[in-house]
Amino acid sequence: MTRAPGHAIRPKTFHAIVEAAIRLLNSNVDATMSEVARAAGVGRATLHRHFRTKADLLRAVGACCIEEMNAAVRAVDDAGMPASDRLYAMLRTVIPLGDRYAFLQFDTSGDEILRAGYQAQLDWTTALVEELKTEGAIGQDVPTRWAVAEIDQLIWVAWTAVSEWGLSPDDTATLAQRTLLRGLGTFPLDTGQSA
Amino acid sequence: MTRAPGHAIRPKTFHAIVEAAIRLLNSNVDATMSEVARAAGVGRATLHRHFRTKADLLRAVGACCIEEMNAAVRAVDDAGMPASDRLYAMLRTVIPLGDRYAFLQFDTSGDEILRAGYQAQLDWTTALVEELKTEGAIGQDVPTRWAVAEIDQLIWVAWTAVSEWGLSPDDTATLAQRTLLRGLGTFPLDTGQSA
DNA sequence: CAAGTATGAGACATTTGTGTCTCATTTCGT
DNA sequence: ACGAAATGAGACACAAATGTCTCATACTTG
Known part of the structure; x- marks a missing residue:
């Protein structure tokens, strides 16, 4: 560098x-x-x-972190799996990494390299959302950008749940996936157990 | 001050x-x-x-904004309404205000006054979530804190949708409410119209 | 209109962080 | 072990932001 x-x-x-x-x-x-x-x-x-310069340091560290994060996702990703399983795998992998990468949320440098790395994440998520739509797990009427943005944000909510509230990564990833795909509501179809 | x-x-x-x-x-x-x-x-x-001092200014401005925001919510809130309607009313009101109040997201001053104002928002949302649970709109198995945190975050997603993607506040609030309560998925019960 | 007072302009001291440089010391490769 | 090279410590110049102060000017109130 x-x-x-x-x-x-x-x-x-x-x-x-x-x-x-x-x-x-x-x-x-x-x-x-x-x-x-x-x-x-x-x-x-x-x-x-x-x-x-400080900008050099931030760029290097940021790029390093984004690359680590992307690599972690690639490592558990399998294009052959159902999209909803890939979503879970990504969430389960990324959520516990928040402690390490949370500072990236607040990056305001506008640096091109970081931008590119972040865009790569968005592209990956976008492709996943498209696939979830094809599978019917996400409605065709939902704007793809909306779904991508919500997934992104929910990762931080989930990280908070793990690091500050002590929820387990497994439970949290499950909860996040459920929240995304079926919302916070009760499940009228499941068994009729809900009010 | x-x-x-x-x-x-x-x-x-x-x-x-x-x-x-x-x-x-x-x-x-x-x-x-x-x-x-x-x-x-x-x-x-x-x-x-x-x-x-600068801290004085930030405190004053921040407190002013939080108060404005809380007041805006109170103005459209009606304890007699169904909780899901109250949720929609809150979202519809707050989402377009993001342009004005977005900077509050990045407050790191740890100031007591701002903290208190933000806590008031959380308390309001927490009460709403409890009510949504009672109504069955949110499952009893969902941790209240989780629901509160997601509502909080989704407001910013929605604000982005309005300010950067040009979605209408009405559509966005509807989309946000649907996302929260029923997720991004298709609606198997509705009419069978969805794939 | 007149008195009181908020304001504007700018000088000033202080603090804090950045980035450079030098030189003695330590570390590593051969 | 020897020599090259990376490191540590600290001095230095520089820039930017903060907070204070003074005084002339403009505004508002009575």
Whole structure:
């Protein structure tokens, strides 16, 4: 990214910086370069040596996180599965990762690379929604963008449920999927048990 | 709030500052005091005279907005109505107001007054959810907090739909209510018209 | 109209974060 | 172990934002 010629970075240093930045950014989006350096146990000069500006650091860390997240989804995704199962698999995978990636929500840099990574997520979700529509799990009358946006938001709600309310990732993913596809209402068809 | 003794504020000045702050904060959460003053057509000294610190300004503006929002909901709320109608009324009212109040989403001040105002909203929504549960519109098995959080988030999704995608507030509120209570899925009971 | 007072303009000190640079020290590869 | 190179510590310049203050001007009220 911003490699000075004659200044390679040691993997250990790089890792320490990125991990510290992620940890710090999730507790305070406005973390300073000094704070990141201190948290990484690294000199401020070293930090600036490898990420010349703060924008460079945020871009690198953000891109790294988005890529991780996309990779995690790809790892559990199987185009052969029913779309509703793919939805569940994605939710189950992504929800517990919120602790690590929550700061991405507040990115206002407008950086092109982050934008592209986020767009890749949206594209994936869009394709999934289209498939859910084909399967009849989502109504044809629902605007695809609407469904995509709701899925996106619900991930954060679910993450809150896990991290702050102590719900299990399994239960939460199930609840999220149910909420998305069938809403919060009772199920009149199931057994007639509901009022 | 931060009235110096012997320095009353002219209503026009106060109004100009608050409106400029709202407008500016919605396009950039990190707007500076100078920018607010300039946008308000007011001297920087005057701004500081009435809101000594930036925190004072944000608190005042935020509290003002939350109060406006709560008042708008109260104005269309009728405890005698069915809860699902009250939900719709709230959504229909709040969604178009997003342009004005979106910046509140990004408040990280942790201010007590804002916290209290936001809590009041949550309390209102919580009571509504309880009622929806009683009516059977929301399943007893759904955690109330979950429902409240989803309603909260969906308002922002809906606001995006109106402001960026050009959906009508009526359609969007209907879509939001349907999404909440019955999900994005097709309606097997309705008429069989859906695929 | 006249007095009182809110306002505008701008200077000022302070603080905080950023980014650069140097040099001694430590670490790593050969 | 030796030499190259990455690192740490700290000084430095710089920019931007905050908050204070003064004084002349414009407005409002009685």
